[in-house]
Amino acid sequence: MLKAGVIAVQGDVAEHADAIRRAADRHGEDCTVESIRSAGVVPECDLLLLPGGESTTISRLLAEEGIDEEIEAFAAAGKPLLATCAGLIVASRDAKDDRVSTLDILDVSVDRNAFGRQKDSFEAAIDVEGLDEPFPAVFIRAPLIDEVDAAVETLAAVDDRPVAVRQDNVVGTSFHPELTDDSRIHGLAFFS
Structure with missing residues (x-):
């Protein structure tokens, strides 16, 4: 049985846990999901999700709890990791904001909240490489991926403008895939 971890210092934990379970079921995988709030759990996981929230807070809490280094080691070990919205910002090489301590596990540069404020939130059906039909993406104060390394x-x-990227085992999205009933992004990141 696979063990998925959802970093639970802030963000849509329950929604992501449900999406992981649905994706696992759709792919014929048995998977448990654990919320992670402290160090020591990440190394036990087979899959890891770094959700949205507020990137400065997330990066600070990850460092305070000692989870940041575990996430870096997890990604370096080649295990599947999905980072969404603020999770993408934290996972990036450069958040263009000194208040965010990035993990540098995804070689992209990200501009926080570049798609606008809360009132500028939107949904769009987007074509995603590896999915056979458009995905209903939800953008809420979404970051812009403005530089993408060749890898x-x-x-x-x-x-x-890129809104979903993959570097080896790490997938990052500017949008919130957990806010729909469609678990294909979770499936793409973890079970494809």
Whole structure:
């Protein structure tokens, strides 16, 4: 049985846990999901999710709890990791904000809240590499991926701007895939 961990210092933990379970079921995998709030659990996981929230708070709490180094080691070990919205910011090489201590596990540069404020939130059906039909992406104060290293594959774009990327075992999205009933992004990141 696979063990998935959802970093639970802030963000949509329950929604992601449900999406992971649905994706696992759809792919014929048995998977338990654990919320992670302290060090020591990440190394036990087979899959890891770094959710959205507020990136400065997330990065601070990860460091305070000692989870940041465990996430870096997890990614370096080649295990599947999905980072969404603020999780993408924290996972990036550069958040363009000194208040965010990035993990540098995804070789992209990210501009926080570049798609606008809360009132500028939107949904869009986007084509995602590896999915056979458009995905209903939900963008809430979404970051913009503005630089992508050659080692990073762009999986989806909105107005020619990357919104989903993959670098080896790490997938990052600007949007919130957990806010839909569609678990295909979780499936793509973890079970494909």
